[in-house]
Amino acid sequence: MSSSTRHPPVEDWATDFDHRDPAWVENPFPIWDELRGRCPVAHSKRFEDGAYFASRYAEVREIAYDAEHFSSRRVIVREKKVPTQPAPPITSDPPEHTPARKLLLPAFAPQAIALLEPRARALCRELLDAIGSARTCDAAADYAQHIPVRLIAHMLGVPEDDGDLFRRWIHLVLEVGNSDETVILPALQEMSAYFIAEIRKRGQQREKGMRGDDLISFLLDAKMEGQPLSDPHLLGTLRLLLIAGIDTTWSGIGASLWHLATHPEDRRRLVAEPALMPTAIEEFLRAYAPVTMAREVVKETSVGGCPFKEKGQVLLSFPAANRDPAVFADADKVHIDRAENRHAAFGLGRHRCIGSNLARLEMTVAIEEWLARFPEFRLVDGARVTWSEGTVRGPRRLPVALK
Amino acid sequence: MAPTKVLRVRVESDRCQGHNRCCSIAPELFEADELGNAHARGDGMVPPALEAKAKLAVANCPEHAVRLTHE
Secondary structure: OOHHHHOOOOOOHHHHOOOOOHHHHHOOHHHHHHHHHHOOEEEEOOOOOOEEEEOOHHHHHHHHHOOOOEEOOOOOOOOOOOOOOOOOOOOOOOOOHHHHHHOOHHHHOHHHHHOOHHHHHHHHHHHHHHHOOOOEEEHHHHHHOHHHHHHHHHHHOOOHHHHHHHHHHHHHHHHHHHOOHHHHHHHHHHHHHHHHHHHHHHHHHHHOOOOOOOHHHHHHHOEEOOEEOOHHHHHHHHHHHHHHOOHHHHHHHHHHHHHHHHOHHHHHHHHHOHHHHHHHHHHHHHHOOOEOEEEEEOOOEEEOOEEEOOOOEEEEOHHHHOOOOOOOOOOOOOOOOOOOOOOOOOOOHHHOOOOHHHHHHHHHHHHHHHHHHOOOEEEOOOOOOEEOOOOEOOEEEOEEEEO | OOOOOOEEEEEOOOOOOOOOHHHHHOOOOEEEOOOOOEEEOOOOEOOHHHHHHHHHHHHHOOOOOEEEEEO
16 A cells, blocks of 8 residues: 555645655655744644644754653654553653663763774675675665664674564564554564563573673663663663664665765765765754654643643654754755754754764764765666655665766 | 953753764863763863864754853
8 A cells, every 4th residue: 555545645734744645755844844934833633642743943842851741651653552662761751761771871872882883884895895896776775774783783792684674673663553553562572572582592691601792781781770670671672772773874874875876066075075074974964864753742731832732642853953944054955064063863852862873883984985985876867766654764765876 | 461261161961961062073172971971171171273173062062061161
């Protein structure tokens, strides 16, 4: 079934928005521009208990900072609500949030992530070697998608070849599940079973005196307020680490390559001036921020002069905030040398993406290695680029011609 | 005679969420702790050669946690 048959076409974005609509999936930016001008908080009855969408930076920031009225217990807007599935700390509110986050932070701090650079660079080169001297390839499917899968597998200490399994679970939870909630629970159960088997393996290795330095072992040893993590907490966090780190960064790398394939002046400049890489990566993160989060209204309030009713779902669009002309000059243009860029691609407030240092490393290394191998590339003539549906946006098919 | 102006950077720890933008832009002035949260190196004094970087660190902090003061 195509999206257009699953969801009736949107007549008015302010009162009936649908982020699964083909027009939104293909190119959401004009829709957000329109909403910012005439209705900064849109509403839609297509989602259980109604959904809200804020398109301006100010309201997005206010909601992100306000845990009293906006709970993180639902982080994905769905047509039908499913029973909440705790995945601490992303689904945690204060006061439980702080210790659940703190125990993970050291594993994702800049100094810890920097140690992964050699592995990241080597795996990018392996993927480029596999593309070899082909005249065309799919930069999303053949390159971008494999990088975060392999690096997170490396960090978790599980086989990199299990990547197909991970991608299927993510597709079910983050894309199919937005409209068909029946697929979500079985996928989460499969993930839990996978991690239970990995935990058992580590138990057996420990009996033989072997201790890994992978993330699963790290979490098995982690203490929260002096106690080991409960099984549901441990499994929830492991599912989170797997889900959150893969198609998000895949999307970031893919969108950056899409930009460079379609903007030859930026591509040539970045090749000629590699010192621009840090500002270019931040600008790609701003302009093509992949991740939209969600909240649930737990106490009636108003933001931006608009009422938010209890139980309503909130689409918390950091990507739309990043395109707000009130905060960013030339918000709709990509400037790879933009020096002042207070973007919110990794969120704002206590739920700042814990993997942001990892995502930046992967994006930087992926683009550097690609440009070193293929300084000249463009979209294949007449080929169709497809973008993911749901709350993580990035190209899923990106056919490019290589020189 | 006007007193010599001293520039200092400071990170408000209750606002910092560990985005790490200041440390990336001006590693001479900021460093991260083991949780990834930032603080100013040493006494936070900004030599004239690093004034532009200090201003960029302020302008890029998503949480408005970096402060630049003139003493």
